Amino acid sequence: MSNNNYFSGLFFGIKSLLIGLGVTMKEFFTRKITEQYPENRKELKMFDRFRGRLIMPHNENNEHKCIGCGLCQMACPNGSIKVTTEMLEAEDGKKKRSLVKYEYDLGCCMFCELCITACPQGAIEFCTDFENAVFDRAKLVQQLNKPGSKVAEKKPVAKPVAPAAAKPVTEAKPVAPAAAEPATEAKPAAPAAAKPAAPAESAEAPVEKKESNPETPAAV
Amino acid sequence: MNTESIVFLVLAFFVALFSVLSVTTKRIIRAATYLLFVLFGTAGLYFLLGYTFLGAVQIMVYAGGIVVLYIFAIMLTGKTGDAKQHTLTVGKRAAALVAALVGAGLLMFVIITHQFVSQQLGADITNESAAPISQIGSSLLNAGEEGNLLPFEAVSVLLLACIIGGLIIARKR
Amino acid sequence: MFDFKVVTNWIDTLLLSFLPGWAATLVECVLVALAIITLYAVFAIILIYMERKICAFFQCRLGPNRVGKWGSIQVLADVLKMLTKEIIDMKNVDRLLHKMAPFLVIVASMLTFACLPWNKGAEVLDFNIGIFFFLAAGSIGVVGILLAGWSSNNKYALIGAMRSGAQIISYEVSIGLVMLTMIVLTGTMSFSEICQQQADLGWNIFRGHIPAVLCFIIYLIAGNAECNRGPFDMPEAESELTAGYHVEYSGMHFGFYYLAEYLNLFICAGIASTIFLGGWAPFHIPGLDGFNHVMDYIPGAVWMLGKTFFVVFLLMWIRWTFPRLRIDQLLALEWKYLMPMSLVLLVLMAICVSLGLTF
Numbered sequence: 001m002s003n004n005n006y007f008s009g010l011f012f013g014i015k016s017l018l019i020g021l022g023v024t025m026k027e028f029f030t031r032k033i034t035e036q037y038p039e040n041r042k043e044l045k046m047f048d049r050f051r052g053r054l055i056m057p058h059n060e061n062n063e064h065k066c067i068g069c070g071l072c073q074m075a076c077p078n079g080s081i082k083v084t085t086e087m088l089e090a091e092d093g094k095k096k097r098s099l100v101k102y103e104y105d106l107g108c109c110m111f112c113e114l115c116i117t118a119c120p121q122g123a124i125e126f127c128t129d130f131e132n133a134v135f136d137r138a139k140l141v142q143q144l145n146k147p148g149s150k151v152a153e154k155k156p157v158a159k160p161v162a163p164a165a166a167k168p169v170t171e172a173k174p175v176a177p178a179a180a181e182p183a184t185e186a187k188p189a190a191p192a193a194a195k196p197a198a199p200a201e202s203a204e205a206p207v208e209k210k211e212s213n214p215e216t217p218a219a220v
Numbered sequence: 221m222n223t224e225s226i227v228f229l230v231l232a233f234f235v236a237l238f239s240v241l242s243v244t245t246k247r248i249i250r251a252a253t254y255l256l257f258v259l260f261g262t263a264g265l266y267f268l269l270g271y272t273f274l275g276a277v278q279i280m281v282y283a284g285g286i287v288v289l290y291i292f293a294i295m296l297t298g299k300t301g302d303a304k305q306h307t308l309t310v311g312k313r314a315a316a317l318v319a320a321l322v323g324a325g326l327l328m329f330v331i332i333t334h335q336f337v338s339q340q341l342g343a344d345i346t347n348e349s350a351a352p353i354s355q356i357g358s359s360l361l362n363a364g365e366e367g368n369l370l371p372f373e374a375v376s377v378l379l380l381a382c383i384i385g386g387l388i389i390a391r392k393r
Numbered sequence: 394m395f396d397f398k399v400v401t402n403w404i405d406t407l408l409l410s411f412l413p414g415w416a417a418t419l420v421e422c423v424l425v426a427l428a429i430i431t432l433y434a435v436f437a438i439i440l441i442y443m444e445r446k447i448c449a450f451f452q453c454r455l456g457p458n459r460v461g462k463w464g465s466i467q468v469l470a471d472v473l474k475m476l477t478k479e480i481i482d483m484k485n486v487d488r489l490l491h492k493m494a495p496f497l498v499i500v501a502s503m504l505t506f507a508c509l510p511w512n513k514g515a516e517v518l519d520f521n522i523g524i525f526f527f528l529a530a531g532s533i534g535v536v537g538i539l540l541a542g543w544s545s546n547n548k549y550a551l552i553g554a555m556r557s558g559a560q561i562i563s564y565e566v567s568i569g570l571v572m573l574t575m576i577v578l579t580g581t582m583s584f585s586e587i588c589q590q591q592a593d594l595g596w597n598i599f600r601g602h603i604p605a606v607l608c609f610i611i612y613l614i615a616g617n618a619e620c621n622r623g624p625f626d627m628p629e630a631e632s633e634l635t636a637g638y639h640v641e642y643s644g645m646h647f648g649f650y651y652l653a654e655y656l657n658l659f660i661c662a663g664i665a666s667t668i669f670l671g672g673w674a675p676f677h678i679p680g681l682d683g684f685n686h687v688m689d690y691i692p693g694a695v696w697m698l699g700k701t702f703f704v705v706f707l708l709m710w711i712r713w714t715f716p717r718l719r720i721d722q723l724l725a726l727e728w729k730y731l732m733p734m735s736l737v738l739l740v741l742m743a744i745c746v747s748l749g750l751t752f
Binding site for chain 1: 447450451452453454455458710711713714715730
């Protein structure tokens with residue numbers, strides 16, 4: 001250490017120490033952000049991006065957006081999602097896939113959000129609930145679609161896009177009611193729901209749907 | 221028998237006990253610790269006499285300095301346990317005995333022949349003997365009649381020699 | 394100012410009225426010892442609580458808030474827990490030294506604690522060489538730490554003790570020099586006289602102006618290092634040495650180290666407030682007699698404690714701001730910066746005093 005460095009280093013050091021002291025003193029008087037959890041349970045609001053557990057939002061008519069394509073199941077690295085679907089014949093004779101049961105195992109989930117990015121419909125999302133503790137591991141396996149729910153009609157979704165993309169709207173219209181009706185019937189028969197999946201032909205239907213759908217959000 | 225004598229006896233017993241312990245123990249670090257207590261006891265004697273300056277010096281220099289130095293040296297050099305006992309040869313034993321006897325005889329001679337200031341150690345002596353710190357300072361750094369500047373500086377030469385010696389040992393590596 | 398000697402003299406005459414002289418002295422000694430030990434424990438609890446709260450606030454947290462209102466009896470609960478914990482005997486330790494080391498540390502801490510002047514006439518150990526005795530008693534603590542490290546038969550403890558020894562011995566040099574500088578200003582080593590002088594003439598930090606302020610800063614740094622507290626807590630650097638020299642201690646033996654650490658902080662702050670900030674001397678502004686008169690009504694003990702806790706807060710602020718130093722940086726700070734600076738300040742103060750440049 002040369003003579004010049006000695007004093008300049010000393011004063012630089014003192015200056016930087018004082019800056020540090022200033023920072024902590026400011027911190028000393030800032031409002032504390034600690035949430036006192038059990039007491040403020042009523043008004044506690046988790047931040048929006050917190051990933052508590054997976055949910056499938058339903059609207060007021062008990063309708064969800066899941067078309068049962070199974071992409072989330074495939075995207076999940078831990079296999080915590082299990083989608084059960086059945087094939088139903090629509091009025092126009094087209095076979096149509098429909099969701100029977102959407103099972104989600106919270107115990108296996110690692111909250112990576114890959115399922116949500118994979119979903120073409122935006123049907124699932126993470127909510128900010130965090131009180132997920134249960135006494136039995138079996139209770140961690142949740143069914144996300146509510147009993148008696150059906151897939152939402154395309155209309156409300158497509159409405160804002162209507163002028164831009166007229167075609168998907170017309171296409172979707174006949175499909176929706178057809179899919180909706182059998183869903184209610186299928187519910188009681190849920191355990192036996194795994195009807196022999198119709199081969200090749202039916203597999204194409206969701207693919208078509210999927211292709212048409214990404215356009216609508218894009219148009220919005 | 222007044223209070224001072226009782227305290228003196230307690231302190232003297234304390235010093236004697238730990239002196240014996242410090243030479244009879246087989247573990248070197250314990251010997252250093254017992255030595256620490258001997259020095260505390262000595263400091264206690266100074267405090268009993270009201271000579272607080274010397275008592276504080278005793279604690280500061282010996283307890284805080286020398287013993288810490290000993291313990292540091294033991295920690296740096298000794299192995300844990302240091303269980304290996306050296307059995308002394310007959311010649312060494314005889315030499316130690318002679319040295320101890322000669323030392324004891326010398327000490328006894330000095331104590332017996334020395335004329336103490338007052339054979340009757342009264343209670344009133346305690347507060348009068350406490351010299352003010354300014355007097356100690358001026359006498360220590362005074363080159364005049366009652367001054368002790370020369371021994372003071374001579375001691376600093378000793379310390380200088382120690383520093384130089386330390387530097388030379390350290391540089392050899 | 395209220396002179397506490399009134400109380401002590403009253404107790405003295407009361408005891409002498411029905412006891413012989415030696416018994417009265419004995420009873421007084423026991424009373425004083427009890428008072429000191431009680432104060433020691435109470436201040437330890439207050440300081441630990443304060444440390445936890447202040448640390449939390451510096452880190453934008455709330456700190457303990459579950460046990461009692463605002464967590465106020467959290468520390469008491471911790472003390473009870475500590476008292477009930479088992480003191481574990483380990484294999485291959487030097488049992489005698491292992492058990493004795495915490496007591497050496499706490500005895501050193503209590504001896505220095507007894508040096509503090511609480512009020513006018515309320516000094517426990519008040520020699521004419523007060524500051525020197527304080528330094529001497531403080532140096533016993535090092536032995537306790539070294540013995541703890543050695544006797545634990547644990548390499549972490551040993552390394553921690555070595556570091557602690559090197560650190561304390563090094564920083565004692567600049568503490569001694571800084572105190573010497575202030576003794577040059579005051580001309581006395583007795584704590585009671587230093588306080589009385591400051592009550593009459595003004596606080597030393599104002600009387601000694603520039604050198605005194607710099608000395609105060611150096612004292613704070615060196616004192617913090619002397620207490621083994623962050624940013625100088627190398628001996629306990631928990632990330633590398635687990636807990637340093639007291640890693641093998643449990644129960645109340647560990648508690649003694651913990652107590653001594655906090656009380657050393659308090660003592661360090663107390664000595665700083667005695668030597669630099671006037672001890673029990675109230676704050677006076679020359680010329681404003683009305684203001685000075687009001688200040689005189691505040692008891693000396695309140696002044697003393699107020700100043701001490703202010704300095705404690707400063708030290709905690711330092712602790713929770715700066716990262717830990719490396720051992721070579723730590724020694725470089727002392728030997729390359731603090732010690733030369735305090736030597737220069739000693740000369741500067743001597744010049745100031747001899748030329749009459751102090752107030």
